[in-house]
Amino acid sequence: MGDSVTRIMVAVNESSMKGYPHPSISSKGAFEWTIQKIIRNNVSAFNLLFLHVQVPDEDGFDDMDSIYASPEDFKNLNQRDRIRGIHLLEYFVNRCHEIGVVCQAWIMQGDPKEVICHEVQRLRPDFLVVGSRGLGPFQKVFVGTVSEFCWKHAECPVITIKRKPDETPQDPVDD
Amino acid sequence: MGDSVTRIMVAVNESSMKGYPHPSISSKGAFEWTIQKIIRNNVSAFNLLFLHVQVPDEDGFDDMDSIYASPEDFKNLNQRDRIRGIHLLEYFVNRCHEIGVVCQAWIMQGDPKEVICHEVQRLRPDFLVVGSRGLGPFQKVFVGTVSEFCWKHAECPVITIKRKPDETPQDPVDD
Numbered sequence: 012m013g014d015s016v017t018r019i020m021v022a023v024n025e026s027s028m029k030g031y032p033h034p035s036i037s038s039k040g041a042f043e044w045t046i047q048k049i050i051r052n053n054v055s056a057f058n059l060l061f062l063h064v065q066v067p068d069e070d071g072f073d074d075m076d077s078i079y080a081s082p083e084d085f086k087n088l089n090q091r092d093r094i095r096g097i098h099l100l101e102y103f104v105n106r107c108h109e110i111g112v113v114c115q116a117w118i119m120q121g122d123p124k125e126v127i128c129h130e131v132q133r134l135r136p137d138f139l140v141v142g143s144r145g146l147g148p149f150q151k152v153f154v155g156t157v158s159e160f161c162w163k164h165a166e167c168p169v170i171t172i173k174r175k176p177d178e179t180p181q182d183p184v185d186d
Numbered sequence: 187m188g189d190s191v192t193r194i195m196v197a198v199n200e201s202s203m204k205g206y207p208h209p210s211i212s213s214k215g216a217f218e219w220t221i222q223k224i225i226r227n228n229v230s231a232f233n234l235l236f237l238h239v240q241v242p243d244e245d246g247f248d249d250m251d252s253i254y255a256s257p258e259d260f261k262n263l264n265q266r267d268r269i270r271g272i273h274l275l276e277y278f279v280n281r282c283h284e285i286g287v288v289c290q291a292w293i294m295q296g297d298p299k300e301v302i303c304h305e306v307q308r309l310r311p312d313f314l315v316v317g318s319r320g321l322g323p324f325q326k327v328f329v330g331t332v333s334e335f336c337w338k339h340a341e342c343p344v345i346t347i348k349r350k351p352d353e354t355p356q357d358p359v360d361d
Contacts, residue, residue, distance in 0.1 A: 017223045017224070017226065044343070048192045048312045048313065049192070049224055051192065051228060051231050052228075052231070053226060053227075053228040053231070056226045056227070056228070137223045138223065138345065162337060162346070168219070168345050168346060168347050168348070169345070169346070170313065170343050170344070170345040171337070171343060171344070172343050173343070
């Protein structure tokens with residue numbers, strides 16, 4: 012039934028409420044869904060590829076109360092972002108280790124939807140899993156952009172996993 | 187890792203070129219992809235639910251050279267459609283039997299996208315697989331309607347499997 016493993020790319024991001032290193036509700040949900048419904052106990056047949064895309068701020072600052080005065084400060088900022096990203100990815104890598112699924116994880120910077128599609132093109136996973144807050148058009152205009160863009164443009168099948176209703180926070184734009 | 191099996195609904199239709207009982211290229215591709223990439227050799231962990239939706243013609247006729255003059259003729263027409271549908275489903279059921287995957291298959295009439303979403307609501311599969319011709323907006327205005335509608339409206343995760351480029355017929359609207 013095919014000799015090689017099935018390679019699943021999972022796009023993950025941090026919680027908008029708790030911040031790093033906590034994963035967003037929808038990333039965690041998409042990951043757990045993939046384990047429970049697809050991989051199940053057939054752990055040696057799958058590899059997971061975790062991609063975390065960090066969005067650079069327009070002005071290079073991401074803390075309102077921080078001052079960056081020299082190029083060295085910006086280097087430290089990037090270093091700090093990188094470390095935060097690694098701690099986020101550790102959550103998923105540790106879970107895979109517990110379960111016994113081989114995985115890889117890496118961080119990129121840029122527009123998440125563009126970077127995800129680019130990484131799909133580069134790494135050719137069998138499919139892509141994207142979590143989604145599952146908001147309708149009346150809650151926020153911009154939501155669903157990443158999953159819809161990937162569904163239309165990624166060069167592999169895409170499965171979008173919406174949050175469960177009972178996991179939706181008070182403000183559904185949070186995640 | 188979850189006690190119950192993963193239930194996958196697969197929407198299938200007939201070939202537009204070869205007609206019944208031949209499955210469309212995209213239905214066949216979506217099914218084979220599911221076997222190879224998801225189910226693999228873990229056959230006892232999955233059930234497949236094959237749904238075939240038949241579109242009734244507006245005027246009740248589906249052959250240009252047929253004349254139906256009485257209610258009995260229409261009944262025979264429906265009967266004939268049903269038999270054709272069963273022969274289409276046999277292809278998938280037989281493949282599952284060969285592989286050892288438990289499956290169910292059934293026929294409904296109506297607008298495919300509406301019926302598929304309704305059946306998802308009724309049967310609550312873990313996810314839905316839909317084949318797609320993978321045409322862009324410039325090839326035909328109406329294509330991709332079923333998969334896009336299901337992606338937006340079905341109450342379960344949806345995975346769309348596009349045909350491989352080398353399986354695209356001369357007229358890409360054919361399937």
